[in-house]
Amino acid sequence: MTIETLSTTRSHGGTQSVCRHASDTTATDMSFAIFVPDHAEGAKLPVLWYLSGLTCTHANVMEKGEYRAACARHGVIFVAPDTSPRGEGVPDDPDSAWDFGLGAGFYVDATVEPWAKNYRMRSYIEDELPSLLLRHFPMADMTRQGISGHSMGGHGALTVALRTPDRFRSVSAFAPIVAPTQCPWGEKALGGYLGPDRALWTAYDACALIDGGARLPDLLVDQGDADTFLAEQLKTPLLEESCRKAGQKATIRMQPGYDHSYYFISTFMAEHVAWHAERLKRGR
Template sequence: MTLELLSSAKCFAGKQQRYRHYADSLNCAMNFSIFMPAEAESEKVPVLYWLSGLTCTDENFVQKAGAQQFASKYKIAIVAPDTSPRGNNVADDPAGHWDFGLGAGFYLNATQEPYKKHYQMYDYILELFELISSNFAIDAKRAAISGHSMGGHGAITIGLKNQDKFKSISAFSPIVAPMQVPWGKKAFALYLGDNQDEWRQYDSLSLLNKSNKITPILIEQGLDDDFLSEQLRPELLEELIKNKKHQKEELDIHLNLREGYDHSYFFIASFIESHIKFHCDKLS
């Protein structure tokens, strides 16, 4: 598969690069960003996949989170894919809203017209996993996944469904119960149709409720987040964790509720080092 290098910059002794390639799963060209620490010049390094949220591209995290300094410190690569298929022929929200369509792929495989031709983001992340493993100095056996908001939802669901690939999971401000909130209900109905059995395979709470043994998960949630009560609903995750403990089925989930923090990349930048360290500890 041909990779086109779009940009490259030295950063904390490593390289921050951006590539374009054709994604078979999405039937379109896609961009992704990748940070490779200096150690990758001589050895294979572990990797963290970062999934961004609504309206983002592959560049938001790269430019705003300040993660490269810590990726360099802990000697880990970071891959940031785009959040949806792109192109003039890719269907968008019929009303032009920002919470669906372009920039809002929800990391699932659409089954409904006109979206199913391109919106196969779940498959794309796994396609990208293989692409990165084959073309970069990456140790594919030491991979983790993380994300923010819609991307937090994606990281948890993809991580749980691919525990053979991702050895740890983390999320900032994730949509933990998309079946129960407006963002998720809209996306699931348009991408997947009315059959809620199809929805459950992309719902974090549903997947966790069926699990007794899971990959370790770390979650950060700001308590001054404007989307907290309507879209994110962390109390539903807290309730599930408590119920599992009551049933003596403790899940390896750590949820940090942070006073005063909002939904922005300032929040992510404040705690990204602890998440990178969490993943590196699990991947060592």
């Protein structure tokens, strides 16, 4: 599998690139952003994945996330994939809704037509893109990975990590959808991509996974208390309750006055990068 470098830019003592490749998993071209700090020849750097939210591409966090200075300081590679397949022939919501279809892949492997052919973001994030990174970025130490994300991407980060706990040393999220089986965004997406059998949905619900015995080494969540999506869609108290009952180690911080935007994310991004770096540089 080959990749095409679309752009490279120097920033904060590192290189910000955008790459594209033909994906066997989604049957489309896929793009991702990657920031690689300067490093000695032959050095291996830990990898922090960042999964974006509804309507986003790799560009949102790349342009507004303010992660590069922290990643350069701590020597951490930052990888930001797209949120869904795109391109000619990829189905979209028939009503052009923003919370389903293009830009809203929800990091699931769809099983219902017409979504099943292309909407396979779970396998893309869990299997194909890590394999591509291993082959094309020799400085990436795939034995030291962390994952983070925002909103729908926070849901993705939590569920990917809970399903593959041996892969990640650190997990965090900004304003994640913590229980998509219990909120309108999640019920629409999971029902649309997976069909009406709600038993199939639990693999994509962080609270359900924790309630069912899945565990993380540690967890950091930041949530703004002025986020207009908090009560109906994000439901942070459900994650607090699941972690408390399960004895899951977690730091869940309600941040006064902050909303759902990248003003919020960028405020706490450097703290998240430093938190991940501390855990990624430890021995197991």
